[in-house]
Amino acid sequence: MATAFSAEPTDPEVREEIVSLVRQFTDEQVIPQAEHYDATDTWPEPIVEGLKELGLFGVTLPEEYGGLGLDLQTYARIAEELARGWISIPGIINTHFIGAYLLMKFGTEEQKQKYLPQMATGELRAAFSLSEPHCGSDVQAIKTAATKLDDGRYEINGQKLWVTNGLMSGLVFVLVVTDPTASPKYKGMTCFICEKEPGVEVNTGDYAGFEVPPKIKKMGYKGVESTELVFNGYKLSADQILGGEAGLNNGFKQMMDSLEVGRVNVAARGVGVAQRAFELAIRYAQERETFGKPIAQHQLVQEKLADMYTRVEGARLLTYRAAELKDKGERSDTEAAMAKLAASEAGHKNAEESLRIHGGFGFSKEYEIERIYRDAPLLLIGEGTSDIQRMGIAKGLLKRFAI
Numbered sequence: 001m002a003t004a005f006s007a008e009p010t011d012p013e014v015r016e017e018i019v020s021l022v023r024q025f026t027d028e029q030v031i032p033q034a035e036h037y038d039a040t041d042t043w044p045e046p047i048v049e050g051l052k053e054l055g056l057f058g059v060t061l062p063e064e065y066g067g068l069g070l071d072l073q074t075y076a077r078i079a080e081e082l083a084r085g086w087i088s089i090p091g092i093i094n095t096h097f098i099g100a101y102l103l104m105k106f107g108t109e110e111q112k113q114k115y116l117p118q119m120a121t122g123e124l125r126a127a128f129s130l131s132e133p134h135c136g137s138d139v140q141a142i143k144t145a146a147t148k149l150d151d152g153r154y155e156i157n158g159q160k161l162w163v164t165n166g167l168m169s170g171l172v173f174v175l176v177v178t179d180p181t182a183s184p185k186y187k188g189m190t191c192f193i194c195e196k197e198p199g200v201e202v203n204t205g206d207y208a209g210f211e212v213p214p215k216i217k218k219m220g221y222k223g224v225e226s227t228e229l230v231f232n233g234y235k236l237s238a239d240q241i242l243g244g245e246a247g248l249n250n251g252f253k254q255m256m257d258s259l260e261v262g263r264v265n266v267a268a269r270g271v272g273v274a275q276r277a278f279e280l281a282i283r284y285a286q287e288r289e290t291f292g293k294p295i296a297q298h299q300l301v302q303e304k305l306a307d308m309y310t311r312v313e314g315a316r317l318l319t320y321r322a323a324e325l326k327d328k329g330e331r332s333d334t335e336a337a338m339a340k341l342a343a344s345e346a347g348h349k350n351a352e353e354s355l356r357i358h359g360g361f362g363f364s365k366e367y368e369i370e371r372i373y374r375d376a377p378l379l380l381i382g383e384g385t386s387d388i389q390r391m392g393i394a395k396g397l398l399k400r401f402a403i
């Protein structure tokens with residue numbers, strides 16, 4: 001089976017070079033524009049164009065498909081830098097990256113040739129859809145189903161929820177029930193590669209029966225849209241099953257595998273958010289004075305700063321470690337879950353502590369920390385909640401340390 005990442009580890013010098021380019025892009029293009037796109041909750045087109053120019057839609061794709069051929073550790077560092085600017089930006093890349101991973105690992109050669117070159121440039125962008133209105137953590141409870149028609153095609157009916165990039169994507173990797181009698185249920189689920197028109201709410205022609213209702217209004221994580229998807233008699237060929245015939249009823253395992261790398265992305269975003277919240281806090285603490293000295297000189301503020309940076313570094317090491325294991329082809333589900341848990345909680349906690357250090361100004365939209373405080377909770381939920389990570393970690397540990 002093909003590996004989803006470059007066979008060779010990325011040269012550390014090349015990694016540092018691209019990470020420093022992304023850091024510069026974040027400082028110059030993302031941080032100054034985030035406030036505007038957050039306030040208007042609009043698609044950050046100029047930033048997306050910049051991501052395309054840097055080749056960031058194809059970071060891990062092999063060069064033969066037009067990608068940069070870099071490893072997961074490099075991808076994690078890139079996601080961290082972008083999240084330091086605004087978590088919505090790596091959100092635009094993450095579901096696309098999961099889709100590329102699915103194609104590389106499970107797709108047929110025909111599917112790879114058809115989609116990956118356009119995905120590597122960002123011309124075609126991907127979304128990933130498991131959750132439904134009645135279930136998120138309990139993926140085996142999904143109801144959206146595909147039935148086989150007499151002409152060999154499939155018809156999908158049902159409703160999905162919380163699809164990041166649901167409107168702007170041209171491809172959605174969708175998990176559906178294909179054998180409702182299967183026991184356990186996950187053995188009757190298939191991943192379909194659903195094509196649609198990017199930016200169109202009511203699809204017609206070949207994509208008729210695929211609707212994207214208006215985007216959900218959210219407290220944070222704005223700019224990148226989260227939508228429902230409604231399938232009402234949407235028809236597609238059996239060639240659109242991920243991996244062809246071999247993929248029939250194997251979708252659950254494929255998608256769970258891809259969540260492992262998705263979790264590294266969310267962990268990296270947690271590190272970026274935690275880092276930025278810390279940077280803003282330590283600067284403000286040296287500027288603001290109370291009782292005749294900078295607040296950074298008060299021990300209780302110092303305690304917060306010390307704990308904040310310790311959280312950043314701990315989360316960072318766990319995240320890089322999970323990425324490194326995956327790059328080496330070693331099992332990393334427990335490590336990815338630990339990284340996701342620690343880093344998302346670090347991002348959330350540091351956002352709160354930084355807001356406290358900013359005092360009343362933290363509550364003002366004039367200050368960046370106000371947005372970060374609204375954005376950070378998403379990390380606790382997406383790609384599995386903290387509770388779900390803890391359950392996975394405990395399961396892994398009980399196997400590893402079984403007596």
Ligand SMILES: Cc1cc2nc3c(=O)[nH]c(=O)nc-3n(C[C@H](O)[C@H](O)[C@H](O)COP(=O)(O)OP(=O)(O)OC[C@H]3O[C@@H](n4cnc5c(N)ncnc54)[C@H](O)[C@@H]3O)c2cc1C
Nearest residue numbers: 128129130131135136137162163164226382383384385387
């Ligand atoms: C902004 C945003 C973007 C998203 N993007 C996507 C996307 O692109 N694609 C996609 O498929 N999904 C996406 N999601 C959905 C996300 O993955 C789910 O919201 C998440 O998995 C939780 O599912 P739920 O919301 O149904 O909560 P539920 O599963 O209903 O959980 C509710 C609460 O119960 C807890 N809980 C559930 N089961 C247990 C248990 N066994 N033990 C202990 N506690 C438990 C949970 O931790 C949580 O606190 C997105 C969500 C958001 C908010």
